[in-house]
Amino acid sequence: MDTTEQLNGTYFYGGLTNLTASELFFWIMVDITAEHFTGAKDIMAAASIYAGSNQIDVSGKFGNATQGTSYASKYSRRLLKDIMLPFRLPTFIHSPQPGRPFKIKTIMTLKLATFTGRTIPVIGWAVLASDVAQISYQTTVRYNQIANKKDKIW
Numbered sequence: 001m002d003t004t005e006q007l008n009g010t011y012f013y014g015g016l017t018n019l020t021a022s023e024l025f026f027w028i029m030v031d032i033t034a035e036h037f038t039g040a041k042d043i044m045a046a047a048s049i050y051a052g053s054n055q056i057d058v059s060g061k062f063g064n065a066t067q068g069t070s071y072a073s074k075y076s077r078r079l080l081k082d083i084m085l086p087f088r089l090p091t092f093i094h095s096p097q098p099g100r101p102f103k104i105k106t107i108m109t110l111k112l113a114t115f116t117g118r119t120i121p122v123i124g125w126a127v128l129a130s131d132v133a134q135i136s137y138q139t140t141v142r143y144n145q146i147a148n149k150k151d152k153i154w
Contacts, residue, residue: 052121
């Protein structure tokens with residue numbers, strides 16, 4: 001990041017000139033995002049989301065069941081086989097329907113393998129949601145340190 005200055009109501013940031021307040025915010029967000037995604041944590045989060053998507057066709061499911069299964073579910077069932085829990089745990093399944101593409105079903109289970117396979121993508125989504133929150137907060141703080149009083153967000 002280069003020096004930040006103002007001239008006639010525009011900003012200079014990171015070698016870019018004549019930026020409006022919204023352009024300044026955008027380029028600060030690009031910088032913060034580039035600084036943030038440097039570790040393996042985010043790659044693992046994306047991989048867990050991918051591993052938890054229903055990509056494998058499965059026959060023998062009932063009519064109202066969510067079609068397909070995931071790699072996370074398949075391998076957790078193979079590794080954890082018949083381990084049962086003494087209590088039920090909630091699992092979350094993405095179950096899109098016509099007109100409701102973001103529908104989530106909650107299903108209780110006693111099987112450790114089922115719980116593990118369905119929880120892996122939830123953890124990935126939680127990590128990425130945390131990343132978005134951190135990037136947004138850090139961007140807003142840095143922007144407010146640079147921007148004029150009339151351009152500040154809070």
